[in-house]
Amino acid sequence: MPTIVVDVMPKAELLDPQGKATSGALDRLGHGKFHDVRIGKRFELSVDGPVTDEVLAEARQVADEILSNSVIEDVVAITVDGEAE
């Protein structure tokens, strides 16, 4: 069953306190080479049948209107993962 993966991240101009806290923790734990951590969401949607252009267009609409809040978040990627989960 194909899976559509929608990646949503907080907008670049917004503070991401969760990410900031994680950056601080990594630094304290000796992993300072990683910085500017940002934390977003990854949605996996199972789809019945093949992922046509139409289904993908509907997925994009769902991603923009339902899965993300366009005031504070960007949909950064919509990909199709063909393998059964």
Next chain:
Amino acid sequence: MPTIVVDVMPKAELLDPQGKATSGALDRLGHGKFHDVRIGKRFELSVDGPVTDEVLAEARQVADEILSNSVIEDVVAITVDGEAE
């Protein structure tokens, strides 16, 4: 500056109440073709300098030990995104 993307999902055998609620909402809103929604996290870590095998190994360690809770989550992907953010 390269970015390492770490994708973390709730384990398949666990209930994902947030995902279940989203599935229900999609169904009610006429997007019933998408089901079994699962919601995980996407971490973006900025790295100074090139992403060597060593850096990637450290990223995997960070992903397993710090960014995810191995009792309830799986690290499903670690990818490198070369473009500047």
